[in-house]
Amino acid sequence: MTYFRATTCDEALARLAERNPHDGRHRRIVCGATDCFAEAALVPAAFDWVDISRIEALRRIARDGRTVRIGAAASWEDILATSWLPASLRQAAQGVGSRQIRVQGTLGGNLCHASPVADGMPPLLALDAQVELASARGGRRLPLLAFVTGPRDIALHPDELLVAIEFALPRDDARTAFIKCTNRDGSALAVVSAAVHVRVGDNSRIAEIAVVVGGASPVARRMHAIEAALMGRPIDALAAIVGSVESVASAPLPELAPIDDGRGTAAHRTALVRVAIARALTSCLEESHHGASFV
Structure with missing residues (x-):
């Protein structure tokens, strides 16, 4: 097992691009780690861990006009505290576990875990959200429904990182x-x-x-x-x-x-x-x- 804590997106993407096909291990991204604790069969030694929890750029919640951009590492507590976000997303955040889980758990982790009961999925799908993915090869965007394709199944390449979720802020009416x-x-x-x-x-x-x-x-x-x-x-x-x-x-x-x-x-x-x-x-x-x- 190896553990690498990135402080910038470029560091994380470079690490994800360094794949050794002979070591038998896979890269695994970790941030809040709340889903990792729930996986009883998880064998930590089978992975090379890339920790993105210290990348401040991934924690930002911002809007440009009516376009909302939520960094993948934004916590549920951050979402709950952002009063201008749609009510549905803040209501979903409020129901995510205890406050300790909301402080630690992230929106990006919730989507990447791809549980059928993930609280983030329904409100974001109703808002026609898209995801932004990045790799050392470049970036791409996908509709959220095309990103989460089944239980524990996402359209994320081994060298890619989910960096943000975007959607249009609902109209005033x-x-x-x-x-x-x-x-x-x-x-x-x-x-x-x-x-x-x-x-x-x-x-x-x-x-x-x-x-x-x-x-x-x-x-x-x-x-x-x-x-x-x-x-x-x-x-x-x-x-x-x-x-x-x-x-x-x-x-x-x-x-x-x-x-x-x-x-x-x-x-x-x-x-x-x-x-x-x-x-x-x-x-x-x-x-x-x-x-x-x-x-």
Whole structure:
């Protein structure tokens, strides 16, 4: 095992490019290390560790106009403390473990771990987020859904580093919300989660909508059938909108493939999908009705 702590992106990328095909070890990036502690089968000696936790450039949260850029090493606590970020992303941050985990854990680590119940995925997918990847060969961008391709599976080359996540800040007349359904109060992994991004037009009807569900498929998925059913609905008929969600979500949804595991059955997850979406949507539309700010 080797351990290298980088202080700049160039140092980290140079280290990742130095691959020795004969040593039998793989490079592994570490920052907050909260996911590493959870891997009982992890053999540290099998990896060459590249620590990026001291790279300040990767911890920045900034905006340029309406473009938001969050460094991959930004912690959940940093996200929670940034009041101008969308409500859905800060709500996801608030539900990530204890404060110790939020201080140590990072947004980039959450995405790269690629868990089906990753809290960062639904709100970022609802915001049409992209990821920025870098290597000594150059950089590239991918839509987030193309980056996280399955459980524990990401489109990251061995010599690449996730450096940032970018998305457009929601318009002033838009609202966002994130709901996580767990099996107990307090810190817990999601059984399912849902994020909603809604914009209401001047006619008090839904003009734009994105609905994303996590935990009920190998990766978080956009719910296109529900979005189509809600587009154009008047928000003063909130009960009818929620009823429409429950009706559509109870039908077969090709985007989802819920599983049975220790946290819940497939049937239980399917039922919770309706609950999570309805709660997130209700939060957004009630704020729109009262003219509250989306943050």
